Amino acid sequence: MDINIPEIVAEVTEAFMRYERALGSNDVDTIDTLFWDSPLTLRYGPNGTLLGHDALSAFRRARNITGVERTLKNTIITTFGHDLAVANTESDRPNSEATGRQSQTWVRLPEGWRIVSAHVSDLPDA
Template identity: 45%
Template sequence: MEINRPDIVAQVAAAFDAYERALVDNDVAAMNALFWDTPETVRYGIAEVQRGGETIRAWRETCEPVPRSRRLHRTVVTTFGVDYATVSTEFTSDATPLLGRQMQTWARLGDGWKIVAAHVSLIQPPQ
């Protein structure tokens, strides 16, 4: 299995960038389109848990948008072969002094790259 093939890293990075733009712009339709729409999809949020595409979509309709001041730090894209990847990033914003952490598992499916699992958390920044 080839790790971090440059063309696959570029594809996943582009999909991740599209998701980040949708997140900051609160483009719910675009965010939903980038999540795998099945009961197996899991998203662990800062203060909530969603299991399944339908639950994730319903939550997105009512959740607070992320702050427009959101900034990413130390994003790492790692690909495994041509159909599987992880993206890890840290984020900050004017809304909280805490450090955000976000991890996504991506898979190339019949209709392109999709987030199949995600986890978001906040911690005190390391000293």
């Protein structure tokens, strides 16, 4: 299996950054598009488990976006072959001492790269 084929890394990085821009501007339609439209899509987060695209979309549409600004650091995107990738990143928020952590599993589907699983958590400042 080929790991980190440059053009595949570039494709996933572009999709990852599109997600990041949409998150920062609360562009819920784009966020919805970038998650796999399936009842099997999963997101673990500080507020619990969201199972299914509909649950993720409802969460995004209802959430308060105050303080969502963040700066990414230590982002690592690893691709496996042509159709699977994992994106991991940490983030800092201006009004928080905690370091945010985010993991996403991306799969190339017929409609393009989609997040099929995500995990978001904070690591408190020690």
